[in-house]
Amino acid sequence: MTEPVPVSSRAANIEYAIRDVVVPAVQLEAEGHEIIKLNIGDPIAYPGLPTPPHMVEAYVEALRDGKNGYSPSYGLPQLREAIANDERQKGWDATPDDIYVCHGVTEALQLIFAAVLEEGSKVLAPGPHYPPYMAYPQMFGAKTVEYQLHQNDGWKPDLSDISSKMDDDVRLLVLINPNNPCGTVCGPEDVDELLAIARAYPNCIVVADEIYDGLDFTGRHVSVASRSSDVPVISLNGVSKVYYAPGWRIGYMALHDPSNRLSLVRDGLERLLRSRLCASTPAQLGYLAGLTGDRSWMEGYSKKVMKQRDHCLRRIAGIEGLEVEQPGGAFYMFIRLTDEQWAADDKAFVLRLLHEEHVLLVHGSGFSPELGKGHVRLVYLADIEVLDEAFDRMERFLQKHRSSDNMS
Ligand code: PLP
DSSP states (O other): OOOOOOOOHHHHTOOOHHHHTHHHHHHHHHTTOOOEEOOOOOGGGSTTOOOOHHHHHHHHHHHHTTOOSOOOTTOOHHHHHHHHHHHHHTTSOOOGGGEEEESHHHHHHHHHHHHHOOTTOEEEEEESOOTHHHHTGGGGTOEEEEEEEETTTTTEEOHHHHHHHOOTTEEEEEEESSOTTTOOOOOHHHHHHHHHHHHTOTTOEEEEEOTTTTOBSSSOOOOHHHHOSSSOEEEEEESSSTTSOGGGOOEEEEEEOTTSOOHHHHHHHHHHHHHTOOOOHHHHHHHHHHHHSOOTHHHHHHHHHHHHHHHHHHHHHTSTTEEEOOOOBTTEEEEEEOSHHHHHOHHHHHHHHHHHHOEEOEEGGGTOTTTSTTEEEEETTSOHHHHHHHHHHHHHHHHHHHHHHHHO
16 A cells, blocks of 8 residues: 655644534534534524625625726725724724735734744744634744633733743734633723733734624723834734624734834735735625625624623523633633533533534633633524523533432
8 A cells, every 4th residue: 555645744733623523513414413503603604693785795796897806915905995994993093004905814814924933933822712823833933822811800811921921032922802712802901011011022013813803792892003102013803703704704914013113024924915916806895895884783783692692691600510701702602611520621521512412612622722621612603592402401411421420
């Protein structure tokens, strides 16, 4: 037998827990089981949160009008302008030249890592975190170091842990706000303190992933760029979450460079952007309609999501074996497993719950082996009846295993 062609260690080491658990779920579905999937942060996968029709219409119209060619590498000028306007509303003096449109925040991240990281560089990111912050930097010879989120205080960043882990190799300090997977919202005080820490390191850029900023239930969310008068900040945002169109793959990075330190990085980013041609042209026009059209629909969507969050909090409070910190935003909750056997092996909990009760969650250790373990992430975008059914099954599962343990 011939040996398989070798794969690069870069690719072989990539993990994406959110989608990795889908593999056994698909297998069960193929066997005819119906699975309640609360694993993926895609609003379109759940009823009642469709992409707004005027955005869909603009996309379709673009296709019909033959807007199917390549667009400029940094984004359509009218979209860059609309995004800059939107960022200005958030409190800083963005111009269209500061905006670079990408195939989602995920592509923006890859470009930023490629433009900034060298062998030996570090990314300081929250633990637990959205997996690409750990998966991608190693492709560039860099490594991700996690700073702790306080698990008994709403998963707020531990600022002293950030301070203690900063050094000159930390080129990117990441704040995900609101956070995935914990739903934490940082207000102005936390953001100011984080900027004060970064200020002492002249080669460090703050990456502010604000893709859930329109889903802030606390009213305390602030744009990091709006708080910085000296530290360079790259803000990330897009159409996926707050505009309910993740499949369009449109996002952006916005460079806030108040002390003129990003000229070389900007040049590198522009080279990288040109080398990958452009983001989808008709999808950019769909996003433009979202940014320039009426946004009153957003309130209804947020209310629905918040009502579902509150319902989940009530249910969890009544289930022995589960505990949760109240999330302030996004649409995730990071639930603590308090039964010893599951606290010690959250992946076993997820896989056995899937096989025995057909409910799919994501294991917390997939968001950080150390800082996420003993937890599961639940997406609360499903309707209340479906969430209730999922919680009934979780409760039954926990009880069953507790009593079978006691008997053994
Ligand atoms: N950033 C965070 C924190 C996310 O949770 C996600 C998706 O779940 C993304 C970025 C992905 O963004 P995009 O769809 O624009 O690539």
